[in-house]
Amino acid sequence: MASLHPQSASEPVLETRGLTINFGGHVAVNQVSCAFHAGTLTSIVGPNGAGKTTWFNLISGQLAASAGSVHLFDQDITALGAAARADKGLGRAFQLTNLFPNLTALENVRLAVASRYRIGHVFWQMASRRRDISDRAAAYLEQVNLGKRADTPVANLPHGDQRKLEVALMLALEPEVFMFDEPTAGMSVDEVPVILDLIADIKNKQNKVILLVEHKMDVVRSLSDRIVVLHNGELVADGEPSEVIASPIVQEAYLGAPQEDTAGEEG
């Protein structure tokens, strides 16, 4: 795929330069510089409290950086809000399910499609008559195996289905950068492959940047082109999955200790 876009190998799609945020005295993300190229899937690992989600929030604009900058296609987007960044192609699926609870599953996805096709201002037309939008939304629901739940209000969906819907919303935005924050957390074992297949599918068929925060190391190992390790808000390792996993700093900081222990620590 990369050969079809020769420039993408050299020019990063997304880059953070010295990105920093401090809450009071606590530096949650410290001078993180990292560039991401099209067609690659990068996993971000690190113990809980390492600053992974905070870094995501800085990239997608939910938080404003204290220092440093975020660049998308070489444009500085640090000053833009979350809505403008989403509009420019930053797609985000949230770790804690974050949906529109009293609207149906289909309506949730339709909102994402309507945003992608910039028809949110249309007030003279019935939403239900935009078949193009509805059909696309239905197709995305189908992709995450939620076709049968289209008319169910989100509040009545089981947790696993809500996680899938979260992914469907991001797919519907058709972003340049996919940011998955623990997409399989809280899902039952038989539901997990649906999401992993979807991620693999995006990776194989679309020349996009994929960022994945994930705790399950087998998932990380099988999907990633690259692994970035955050610890105490700092970027401590970055490289090929095999070498990062083997590096002593990762063994010590994250992978060496049993999951249960690291989960309790505030890194």
Place this chain on the structure above:
Amino acid sequence: MSNGMLNRILSGDYPRSRALSALLVLIGVSLALGPFLFPGVRAFSMLGMICVFIIVVASYDLMLGYTHIVSFAHTMFFGIGAYGVAIATDAFGSGFGAVFIGIGGAVVMSILLSLLLGLLSLRVKAIFFALVTLAVAFAFLSLVTQLYNITGGEDGLAVRSPRELGPAFRPFDSKVPGFSVIDFIAGVFTQGSIGQAFNDAVFEVRVSGRHLMYYITFVVSLGVFLFLLRMVNSPFGRVLQAIRENEFRAQALGYRTVFYRTAAVIVSAVLATLAGVLFALINRYVNPENTLNFELMVFILLMCVIGGMGTLYGAVVGTTVFLLAQNYLQDLLGLLVSNAEPGSLFAELAGPDRWLLWFGLLFVLSVYFFPAGIVGQLRLWAERRRERKAAPAASPLKQES
């Protein structure tokens, strides 16, 4: 009328409850033929007020029910419309030109003020925004009271509406027959003779410019209602509901929520202004008490809540129920105590001037038993009934699988 056409007129947003449909048809017919079904000056002014306040409450629901914006400045925009026409006709005479100057000035002023309020919601959220709108509304009220050279102060202004919209204008020479439904029903019970009751119920209507004004108000009210129904069911309306549900997520989907919230506030304000214009022309007298009062603001809020927030049909039902109760509860109480011993506890409690006490009680009960408002409750019942009907059909399938 074909199904597709009805679907388009209602923007696919059906009442979804047979009782509600019946209620809406009843209200619609009563308003459409009102002047010929309910005799008397009081009933006539009541009909006009219902039409006006349907606009006020429906536009308020666009903010409160659909977007979760709590504003106490809605009467301010209503007042701007009413005073706009009153001041313009006061200054330029009673022609239609003056009315349109008043409308234009009022709408421009409302757009500017609501734009400011909308952008303000960028900085102040939820309850703080509500408090700011309250402060602005009070500032406006005291400004109107102070500038008595222009506004007439506490005394207000008489509206010099065009002759064609006043009582002096007679479009027809002869009188038009009307048929009093209430007299007819009462007559059937008291006299037992349908023929006699029928004859007694017929009355004569001398059609004047006031009727013309009423029908202008009715048509505008219907138009505004259907326009809002379309708006809340459009992609734009869906974004407003998304903001209501989860503003943070709406932003993450790429919606600039400040733009949408501001747009909702402006549309709502302009429609309230329009309602104010109609109020001024139909009531022909404007003062701070009947347009800008805080009590009025609370009443609008109550109508919205009683009817059912986030359902535009609730605005129609809530407004009608509220205004009927407000106007006729006193009569009802008067009737109740007419036979009671004066000075007794019952007479003290049920006296006509205690109407607000009973009204408050009714309100508390309605909110307690119908937390989703009248419309929300009717829809809930209808849905349960549908589920019960569907349940026996679905159970054999379950057994098979």
